[in-house]
Amino acid sequence: MSGEYLAFLALALVAIIGGVLMLNLSKVVHMVIALVFTFISIAGLYVLLSAEFVAAVQVLIYSGAITIIMLFGIMLTRHREEDKEKTTTGGFWRKALTAISVFAFGAAVYLGVYQLDFGENAARLHEKNAEQIGTALYSHYIIPFEIISVILLVALVGAIILAKKDDGEAQKK
Amino acid sequence: MNGPYFLSLLVFSPLLGILLLAFTPKTQERTMKWLGFLSTLPSLILSLFAFFQYLRGYRLEHLAEKRDWIRFADFPFLTESTFVVRYELNIDGLSLVMIVLASLLAALAAIASIHIKKEWKGYFMLFLLLEIGMLGVFAAGNMVLFFIFLEVTLVAMFFLIGKWGGFARERAAYSYLLYNGVGSAILLIVIAVLFARAGTSNMELLKEMLHNPAARAQLIAPIPDGLRLSLFIALLIAFGIKLPIVPFHRWILRVHVQAPPAVVMLHAGVLLKIGAYGLIRFGIGLFPDQFRDFSFLIAILGIVNLLYGAFLAFIQDDFKMVLAYSSVSHMGIVLIGLGALNEAGMQGAIFQTVSHGFISALLFLLVGILYERTNTTELDRLGGLAKAMPLTAGSLLAGAMASLGLPGMSGFVSEFTAFFGLFQTAPIVAAIGTLGIIMTAVYLLRAVLNMTFGASKSGAAQALDMSVTEAVPVFVLLALIIMVGVYPRILAEPLQAAIKMMMNGLGA
């Protein structure tokens, strides 16, 4: 049992516990907090997978930005009587059916992956990881990279327009 | 004649008319009617030319066309021709006869379309599209192409019924679409299975692969007997809907009654025949063993069709309904001939398809002329037409006589040959079937005499007799009916080779 194993097991456990908690907590804010644990442990897993740069981005974007956005979303909407209301939709049957098919899906995919091993190991991935990524990103993947930047811009503008109050509506009020 | 584009030209020549019509202004009624009629002529001329060349000994194999069209898979371990749908047209005696029938009736129906009252542009465009479909079905060299052309007729007919039909036209059109859609779907399944297992949909190749033990090795996957049986039954149902065989016949009643008479000419004259053609081509051509096992059942179905249609036609109040059930009844004779499983029966069945094509076209032509003047085809409201419209009444009577199998007209030859065949294999069944001969006379005379004889009833008294334009197709059809009746060899000889080949397939 090497250290890598131990680290993997711990991180995986935290990630899964975070996910399960997310499903079972009743307050939305708690759910988000539970998920932050998951995100962070996933960042740890990236480190194990020799992807230091991705791990950093993960912490920055997910644990940071997205979580904050979500919290803002929760704060700006009304969540007062949550405790009395049910937190899930649909009847028992639908939930059961969904759960069963999620299990079936999981099992089926599990059958496919549990022995998957290509026997390859990119040993040099951790050496100057950020540099490798940068080189590939600005040479081979330059066009997707530019497109992504456009998408981000569009999302920025779109989000502003969507979230802005309608003029007519504002005047009425 | 030996140009490689002969068949394509024949099939697609109405396309020219569609294009010209597209550029004709909407209001020019006469121009459009002329265009519609003239566009049917090239294929008529070409098909007649081919027919007479064939009678003089020309070999139709020279006309075959073949071009790569869709390639589904390009694996190195498959041969060049596997999983390829080719654009291939070829004809033999049987399809040639059907093509002549189709192009001829199309031209005559175009003349009969002078009674169309509105939107001539769309009408004639769809009409010509329908003709392309019909010609293509008979010229198609593989099943996929056959299916595509079949669907073309389906779409064109749907709109022709739904837009230019009678009061309940929408219902009739949907009825048509639903029944035939189901039939087509079943047919498509059969085609898909065969294509997937054999890697080709060419009829000749399929036939080889299914029967020749040497060619069987080329199959991608084996086609065991059980599968063959199910495919055959599926084919029987698919074409049984088109023909129609009795439990599937309800749609044709609505179409016969609601569609404009000129369209029904083509429908009863040609489209119903696609069912018979398909049964012969695919049913007998591809699955002769299964066909042999089912032949008795098919003969019984034929008798049921014959009698059922006849008895129902006996009590109808509307002449169109009488004719609709008469179509059901007459298609029974086709089945009888096929079920006889011998050359006589086969010949009778094909004769009946052609003969009924002429006769039903004639009768519906006359229905159109009548309806134009009296606005009704109900038997109770018509009477004594022979006084006001002697020509129409006389032709109607002649049509009825041909339909009930009077010697000297085409109906007799087909009826006789079909029964002649069945008496060889199943005399008792055939003897029961002869009851249908009597019933045919009973219901046709009842209907026709009700309309033409007796005292003149209101509405019919002042009607004008048919005009020259209307008379031309009537007399052309009558002449053809009598010609086939008096000199049947003109039909029998082109068919001989095709029938012989099919009989070889059946092992008889």
Place this chain on the structure above:
Amino acid sequence: MMEMAWIVPLFPLFSFFLLLLAGKKMKEASAYVGMLATFVSFLVASAVLADRVGGSTYKAEQVWLAIGSAKLTVGFEVTALNAWMLVIVSLVSFLVHMYAKGYMQGDERFSVFYAYLGLFTFAMLGLVISPNLLQTYMFWELVGLGSFLLIGFYFYKEEAKAAAKKAFIMTRVGDVGFFIGMILLFLQVGSFEYSDIFKAVQDGTLSQPMVTLTAILIFVGAVGKSGQFPLHTWLPDAMEGPTPVSALIHAATMVAAGVYLVAALFPLYEASETALLTVAVVGGFTAIFAASIALVQTDIKRVLAYSTVSQLGYMMLALGSGSDVAAIFHLTTHAFFKALLFLAAGSVIHAVGTQDIEKMGGLWRKMPLTAALFLVGALAISGVPLLSGFFSKDEIFAAAWMHGHGVLFWIAVVASFFTAFYMFRLFFLVFGGEERHGAKDVHESPAVMTLPMLVLAVLSVAAGYIHTPWFGTFLGDWLTDGGYAHEKTPSWMMIVAAIVSLLGIFLAWLMYGKRSLARDWLSSRAPLTYNVLLNKYYIDEFYAWTVGYVANAISRLFYYVDRFVIEGIASLITATVNAAASLGSRMQNGQVQTYGAVTFIGLALLVAILAFTGGYL
């Protein structure tokens, strides 16, 4: 001349087409076209006959249709019988054409009438020269078409419409028997040719039951066409047609086609005792059955029609008794005197304008020539000695007696008595007594009508002498190629026959001429019998109640099956689809998560199936 026999039917066909196309313009001239055509036919037919007398059978044919290995042929054949029939048909047809010019004068569809007559004559001539069963059948049906068209000539009359329809359908019922019999014969023999069939019968290729079966089936066709019981009901109704038509078709020629057919196939019948007996019994029964109906009818043409049925019964009886010669002989004489009677009746109707004999009377003075000619015909049909009917009927009596049909013989004798009685009842009512037809100006018919009657009258008298026990049996010798052995008939038979017919005439004279016997003797004494006879044994009603009812019931049944069962199943299917669709649309609840769940469940199902059926290789 014999190789030209095929041309005989073509003249009337030509006349048919010509008149159909140009008849409107030719008007009265149409009559001359028709007359010329039939006259030329008659001349050629006579030449053919003259040729045949010295020569032997001529036959020519060519392939009409090949069905596999079987070759169906058409052609023509000149046998003794055929040549004889050619002459009779063309002669009577010519005379009727001539007569009709007077009778149909002024009818607006004059040319159409002649066109139809031409068609009919063509078909009938074609029928008698056919060398094989198939061709016979084809012309057989065409003859039926001609008959149908002519019966329905006055198409605007409901009765004519019904009669035409009935004639066509009733004969068609018989034709189906013919059709089946013909095909069965072909399947056994391999040919439709008469000669091949006879050969097969002689060889014994044809098994005995098959011979009987096919013979009886074909006889059914003859029953239909010749108006034998039980398919006779159309023939009296057929009198709705113009009278010349009744004379030509429903007396002289077409109805005799059944007799001709059986005679032409006689070797087949001879081979089966059962078939012969059937023919004889049907014939004998029809003879007396129809004669008894004729006793009380009041429509002049109906009386003659039932008389025709009865006489045809005689011919069938003769055939059934094994004497085709007697049948053909009677066919010949009957053609002449029955045509004569019909034409004379037509002349009367033409003059008086009614067909009801109760409204006629005393025409003897107004129309002496017609009356005299009618008398000749009546005497001939009654079997008064020295006229043609006497000899031919005698031949039939002899045949029946010699063949051992004692009962049938006596039935025939009684029928003969009836015949004499009803014919002279007719004669005395129409021509005797005082006038009852009111003020209508009645006068003798024009020469164009009386001339053909005169010719027929001469033939009615003279035709008997071509085949008599006294002067020689020319017809019989010739028809059987000299092999005719006249059976020695007991001499009492002739005397009995003569006495019976004279008795009938005498009784009629007592009742209707001298009136010493009350006319309502039968109706008052046995009203039931009288009514049964008057209503033709209620056969029509019987058919209406059985066949008609059954056909209607089956149709209704099918109608409901079609309407409710089949349509119901179709509706059920559409309803199911509809229900499924509306269920589906209720699932469409707008909740994204439901859609997602359904989609995902479907995916999971597919993935699971793939995984657990080993889809990962």
Place this chain on the structure above:
Amino acid sequence: MSSVPLSAYLVLALILFCIGLYGALTKRNIVVVLICIELMLNAVNINLVAFAKYGAHPGVAGQIFALFTIAVAAAEAAVGLAVLMALYRNRKTVHIDEIDSMKH
């Protein structure tokens, strides 16, 4: 050298994905649904990065794709939240089962 096998990462990703999926299909609060979707995207990222190291063709491409996914996820979260705000303003609810105006 014995390291954590590829399948361990894949199974972990699978579990997280399933959790996210179940949540996305059953949770009532739109914010939670969005969060669950983020979780699913994360599961996918794990796969990508794992394949970058242990896949059939290991290389930096997997990590780059993970970065792209993260970028898109960020954009998605922003837009999703904006939509949520707009919705909330109009309907006064964040419950997904009350938003069904797309009904047939």
